[in-house]
Amino acid sequence: DTGVSQDPRHKITKRGQNVTFRCDPISEHNRLYWYRQTLGQGPEFLTYFQNEAQLEKSRLLSDRFSAERPKGSFSTLEIQRTEQGDSAMYLCASSTRNLQQFFGPGTRLTVL
Amino acid sequence: AQSVSQHNHHVILSEAASLELGCNYSYGGTVNLFWYVQYPGQHLQLLLKYFSGDPLVKGIKGFEAEFIKSKFSFNLRKPSVQWSDTAEYFCAVNAPGGNNDMRFGAGTRLTVKP
Numbered sequence: 001d002t003g004v005s006q007d008p009r010h011k012i013t014k015r016g017q018n019v020t021f022r023c024d025p026i027s028e029h030n031r032l033y034w035y036r037q038t039l040g041q042g043p044e045f046l047t048y049f050q051n052e053a054q055l056e057k058s059r060l061l062s063d064r065f066s067a068e069r070p071k072g073s074f075s076t077l078e079i080q081r082t083e084q085g086d087s088a089m090y091l092c093a094s095s096t097r098n099l100q101q102f103f104g105p106g107t108r109l110t111v112l
Numbered sequence: 113a114q115s116v117s118q119h120n121h122h123v124i125l126s127e128a129a130s131l132e133l134g135c136n137y138s139y140g141g142t143v144n145l146f147w148y149v150q151y152p153g154q155h156l157q158l159l160l161k162y163f164s165g166d167p168l169v170k171g172i173k174g175f176e177a178e179f180i181k182s183k184f185s186f187n188l189r190k191p192s193v194q195w196s197d198t199a200e201y202f203c204a205v206n207a208p209g210g211n212n213d214m215r216f217g218a219g220t221r222l223t224v225k226p
Contacts, residue, residue: 033213042116042202042216043156056213091156093214100146101214103156 004104006092012110020078021107025094032075035091043091082111114139116203118217126225133188133220135203145186146204195226
């Protein structure tokens with residue numbers, strides 16, 4: 001399968017714990033995006049990388065959230081001191097230049 | 113800031129009925145427009161996209177959409193739906209030449225009764 005992959009697919013954690021998610025984009029794609037999707041809503045943009053550079057961050061991305069793409073390939077999204085409001089599906093997408101984005105299956109986070 | 117409105121939250125149709133899902137966007141400049149579909153238990157997949165040219169865009173599985181610039185609309189249509197079209201449909205917009213972050217509508221859940 002040469003699509004976008006995300007790991008883990010599901011994560012259950014207790015409030016206050018830190019969690020980290022991984023995204024592996026399609027190999028030739030230099031752009032990578034993170035979105036958050038809650039029930040009954042469309043995906044909301046969180047942040048964007050072009051190669052290893054993080055070029056844009058939404059105001060939704062509080063200081064408890066950090067994303068990296070150290071070698072311009074896979075990316076990680078870390079949430080520190082999780083809160084119940086962080087429960088959502090976290091989606092990763094990748095693209096080349098200004099073309100369509102290909103989405104991964106998402107990581108569903110449940111904060112108890 | 114860009115925003116996208118999808119007017120119908122849940123649409124229920126019988127097989128063979130015609131479908132039209134509304135999408136309006138708010139953005140003053142040139143836009144790229146997309147419809148994504150999410151089948152139950154699956155990830156988002158692109159149905160069709162509009163970048164420029166013919167405003168009537170044909171996508172996969174018999175879907176089409178029409179870009180009407182004067183109405184800031186990009187409605188999705190299908191002449192005859194099938195049970196397998198049951199899914200969530202999302203309209204999205206981004207600005208070409210920018211950072212390409214996508215703005216999505218809240219989605220329309222389509223249920224097709226056999």
